[in-house]
Amino acid sequence: MTDETPEPIPPEDQSQLAPGIALALAPQPEASDDSQRRRRRGEQDTYEALRKWQPKTRLGRMVIDGNILSYEQAIDTGLPIREVEIIDALLPGLEDHVINVNMIQRMTDSGRRVRFNVMACVGNGDGYVGLAICKGKDVASTIRKSIDVAKLDIIQVMRGNGSWESGPGGGTSIPFKVTGRCGSTRVTLIPAPAGKGLVIGDTGGAVLRLAGITDIYSKTRGQTRTTINFARATFNALKQLNAARVSDEQKNRMFMNIGRNLG
Numbered sequence: 001m002t003d004e005t006p007e008p009i010p011p012e013d014q015s016q017l018a019p020g021i022a023l024a025l026a027p028q029p030e031a032s033d034d035s036q037r038r039r040r041r042g043e044q045d046t047y048e049a050l051r052k053w054q055p056k057t058r059l060g061r062m063v064i065d066g067n068i069l070s071y072e073q074a075i076d077t078g079l080p081i082r083e084v085e086i087i088d089a090l091l092p093g094l095e096d097h098v099i100n101v102n103m104i105q106r107m108t109d110s111g112r113r114v115r116f117n118v119m120a121c122v123g124n125g126d127g128y129v130g131l132a133i134c135k136g137k138d139v140a141s142t143i144r145k146s147i148d149v150a151k152l153d154i155i156q157v158m159r160g161n162g163s164w165e166s167g168p169g170g171g172t173s174i175p176f177k178v179t180g181r182c183g184s185t186r187v188t189l190i191p192a193p194a195g196k197g198l199v200i201g202d203t204g205g206a207v208l209r210l211a212g213i214t215d216i217y218s219k220t221r222g223q224t225r226t227t228i229n230f231a232r233a234t235f236n237a238l239k240q241l242n243a244a245r246v247s248d249e250q251k252n253r254m255f256m257n258i259g260r261n262l263g
Helices: 011-016 019-025 033-040 046-051 058-064 071-076 084-090 139-152 202-211 227-243 248-253
Strands: 095-108 111-123 128-136 178-182 185-191 216-221
Touching: 019 046, 019 084, 046 084, 058 084, 071 084, 084 139, 095 139, 095 202, 095 227, 111 139, 111 202, 111 227, 128 139, 128 202, 128 227, 178 227, 185 227, 202 227
Parallel strands: none
Antiparallel strands: 095 111, 111 128, 178 185, 185 216
C-alpha cells in the first residue's frame, strides 16, 4: 500500500478483506472533539495506521491480500505474528487496560536516572486476551509499547460451563479448575454459575473481563499484593486451560469453546 489514503471500498467488496482493514477502508465519519483530544494526548489511530500499512512479513502480505480473514486462519498457517497491524486487522476493536505503572529511579555518575515499568492488558471481551510488560524512559511511549507487545502475545481463551449449577448455553466461565503461578503468587480459577460475577481481585478481574469471562470463583496464595505477579498468574492460568486435553463429549456437555463465542 502507498502512503496515500486509498479510496473507500464498496460494501460488496469488503467481505474479501480482513475485518479491521474493511473498517479502515470504509467511509469514516467525522471525528468528534473527544476523539481529537485523545489523539492529541498520544493515542494512535488504529484505522489510520492500517490504511498506511506496508507489511514486511509473509503473514502480513497474506492478510492485506485477503488470503487470511481471521485470527484462527493466521494461527493455522504456523507463521509467527510479528506485526501489530496483523492483530488490528484480524481482531478489530480490541480494548486495552493499563494494569500497573511503576517509576524506577537509579543513581548513576551522571545523576538520577528515571525509567518507567508499565504492564498492559488487551482483549476483545470475547475469548482473546494478551498481557505484556515493558520498560521505557517516557510514560506515554512505554504504555503504547506495552499495548503493542500485548497484542502480539494474544491467546485464545477456553470458556465453558464447568459449574454443576450452570445451565445450558454459551460458556461464561471456565470448564474446569486451573491454577496459574508467577513468582510466589498462585491463582486458582474455579468455575462459577452464570450471574455469580468475578469473585477475584481487581487486577485478576481486569484480565478476565477482557478475556470474556464474566463468572468465576478464585483462590489465591502468596504475595497477591504484587500487582504484576497477580496479573501474570491469572494470565498463566488461562494459558493452562488450552493445554488440557478434553473429549468431544466433554466439550458438548460443558458448552466449551476456544476463542470467540459463535453460539
